[in-house]
Amino acid sequence: MIVAEGLGKNYTSGGRPLPVLRSLDLEIASEAFVAVVGPSGSGKTTLLGLLAGLDEPSDGRVLLDGEDIFAMTEDGRAEFRVHNVGFVFQTFHLLPTLTALENVLVPIELKGKQVGAREHAEGLLARVGLGARFDHYPAQLSGGEQQRVALARAFANRPKILFADEPTGNLDRDTGASIVEMLEELNQEARTTLVLVTHDLALAERADRIVSLAEGRIASDRPGRDSARPIAVGT
Amino acid sequence: MNAPLRIGFAFRLALRESRHGFRRVGVYMVSITLGVAALVSIHSFRDDFARSVQEEADVLMGANARLSDDKPFGEEITGVIDSLEAAGVPAARVTTASTMVLAPTTGTVRLLQVRALDPGYPFYGVVTTSPAGRWGAHLEDGRVLVDPAVLTQFGVEVGDTLVIGLTRLEIAATVDDLPTDVAFQTAIGPRVHVSQATLDRSELLGFGSLARYEVFLKLPEVADRRAIRDRYGDVFSEARVGYRLAEEQAQSLANGVRFLGRFLALVGLAALLLGGVGVASAIHVYIREKRPGIAVLRCIGAGQGTAFLAYLLQAAWLGLFGAGAGVIVGVGLQKVMPWALAGILPVDVTTRFSLGSAAAGLGIGLWVAVVFALIPLLEVRDVPPLAALRQDFEAPRKRFDPLRITAYGLLAASVLLLCALEAPEPELGLGFAVALAVAAGLITVVGRALMGLTRRYFPTGASYPVRQGVSNLFRPHNQTISVTLALGFGAFVIGTIVQVEANIREDLTLSFGSGQPNLLFFDIQTDQIEGVRALLPEATRADADVTPIVTARIASINGRTPDDLRANSDRDARPESWALRREYRSTYRERLGGGERVVAGRWWDGDQNTEGGSNVGRREWSGISLEEGVAGSLRVDVGDTIVWTVTGVEIGTIVQSLRTVDWNRLEPNFFAIFEPGVLETAPQNIVMVARVEDAEERARVQRSLVGAFPNVSALDFSRVQEAIDAVLSRVRQAVAFLGAFSALAGIIVLIGAIATSRMQRLREGALLKTLGARRSQILTVLFSEYLALGSIATASGLVLAIAASAIVVPQVFEMDYTLRLGAVSMIWLVVVSLTVVVGLIGSRDLLRRPPLPVLREAPE
């Protein structure tokens, strides 16, 4: 369960405050799949960063599973993420010096020693179709393959919430579609709350719910057309 | 909730990451390797040397103990020696004097050291001669053994004759290895070895002749040597005779080398610290490149501390690797050193692995790597997780960051501590650290200024590749400043040495030049003055300057004896011991010398009664003039009284004036000058200086001296100049080695910088190629870049070197400074060529590799 209350974010540009998000209220139910859409510069990434506790808001607060994340210290938020949050980025952001398998192991090992960690990571890689590429470095993988490793990594710590910022932005259409498909499947299996930022409306239609942003406000909030699941809105 | 430090995770990540880091940052760690290798080899070899010298102590002295004096032993001492010999202690007298030696076959005359030896000496060690087995021949009548250099200097062979004083001696053999020789003794000049009887017959020694008298004792039992000191110590010190044990001599020899070793260790340390600067700059670039990865780690939930620790561990791991390699190289060097220095070392040095030195080297190397890496590593903490979402996001930097300040403090403290520990004395180490910091700071400032000027004034009309190459210097993370610092430091050291040496050499040539005396006679007896003068060519006789020398000791100052004065507990009022006890070789004369100036009181011809204290003008006391410095050491001023003992007679004097003396002038200079009228009748010994223009004439004068006045020696200043030139060359070679070492450290930092920025360069090169650049154009870019980098770095160092020598030459050596542009340009040329060559070799991938794979491997 994600709750944003009166969330505002200003940047100062040229000495004047530039409002990017204006007093935004949003509730996302557990296990929901929400797409955030909007034109470039509308504040999608800013919103995602705030929901994940990567940046501090100018106004308002964010509750993740009832905990006010900005009441925590920065390291406190990091610790919260270790246990509860996963990420997928537009530019994949695999650690170039680690193999595919080691990249997937990072979040697991951050949680501390766990039995069966390696098997779990190998299972995830096999699940995204890279069973034969454990020891390959990111530079040896195509963009789509890298993003699949990133998907496996995102699910490795069994997060409750998964944030994805334009995960298909750097991929061609078909590859992008297969990544979102995979993301959806994994999400359903792991019963994760998924917040997907994209400017590709066709992809967004796969979500249970589509929130569109314009000039830092919610312009519309509607169910996704292709969604197989019932809309899960509200408390 | 707070994020725990996940040490296990940090370790695993560090280990995995460093597989890659090794290739790139690893090169940087070689600069740590160089410094550590120097430290380990110097430390270990220092220990090896001290141990070997101690093991060979008896051989080095040729005996177990030695008595020595610079005048013939008095009755008490001869009595002690006689009673020791009567008790069965083997004793051997050795008398050493400088004298003129003539080779009649070639007509050559040289000032040599003559050593007269008793049978038995040396009691330990084996002397090798050629022909072999001839040690002992010097004890035979009419024979002499000589150092090999004597043969070459005189152009004679074994079997030829040498005239020494009134004796004619046949060269029986050369002494190739005398185990008692320490390198610098032979540097003083070659020696000839004769018997005591030969020395007596030659009549070399007159009254007051400069000579050294020694008695060597064979006392295998340590207790016996100590017992002699306990029993006769008072007699020895009363007679001012030195008593030294073999182990003490070895100890001071080892101390000397240890002192030297510590200076060398400072140079090694400087190289290590330069390496540290390189490490800091490499880590900075490394962390910059790791930013996205670090941001992702923070997104996934790694705390600031965990991320920092992961990279700190990598730096430590690499530092350990670099230092470990340094230890291995250092131990290797340690093994090579006795072999490389075989000609210079007085003993055969056996090497032994020194765990202490190796561990210290490893520890120091690791510590320097970590402490320098710490500052850029702190940037890891400042990478915000948001940077994973926005590449260009920079968290605002905290203005006051206690951790950053702590890191800088730790760095400064470490440098100070290491310098203090390595230096011969802590104060020297602190001074060295400060000097190092100032030099580094100034080179950086000058380097920045030169870069600024280049950027501003570089001709815009230059061709594109050249402009591109030069502007590469200003590319962010190009480490231009750290390379400038490292290379510039080397140029600074070499440049300063070359400038100072060239200036000293020039000044020496001047002081031996026209108009200056060039022939000095010493140990002339009073009744020989006119005879020696008569040997000079007619025209020069009148200008020959005669100075009488009288040896005097202080009996009392203002009525208090030296013992009494020394007992004074007030440090500032207590005269310095050396000044109270020394034997003053003084003179008396009417006029003030050319290099002298009265700074207090009046010279004899001034009006005495108007000056100074109450005693001035008491006519029963004669006047004396003291050199300003020695007066300070004696704590006396104008008007104080000093009673002197001159060969048993007491002479009361009043200090009438204080003088400054130009000690650099090649003429006899004195601490104390007596007023004429009191010393004329005292036993004395004369020095005469003259100028004889023609070298052939000078040689003739010296030849005729040998037969006529055996006790008189002559010093030809052109020989002295040759000797000084030779010494200067050696010093320059040694110091130039140190400069080359610093430059090497600089080159390694350069190699590291190229390796660290390899990805960025490859990317750029690939991009240029994709855009259609030809190989030759890329080559021009690279060439311009390294030419500019090398020039700026070298120029920064040389500017400082010129400034430093312009200060040092007049201030320290009191000589005029002139700029040596030729030497400076040579250094510039060499360092710049090295930079360009190393740079091009390091970038050859850029030319060779096709662009596509590069762009794939290194996106962004």
Ligand SMILES: Nc1ncnc2c1ncn2[C@@H]1O[C@H](COP(=O)(O)OP(=O)(O)O)[C@@H](O)[C@H]1O
């Ligand atoms: N650090 C910043 N400083 C100033 N303005 C910023 C900063 N980060 C983002 N912005 C501005 O905020 C607005 C929203 O950006 P963003 O959230 O990245 O939009 P989106 O992800 O929807 O494209 C943009 O106009 C952007 O220029």
Ligand SMILES: [Mg+2]
């Ligand atoms: Mg965005």
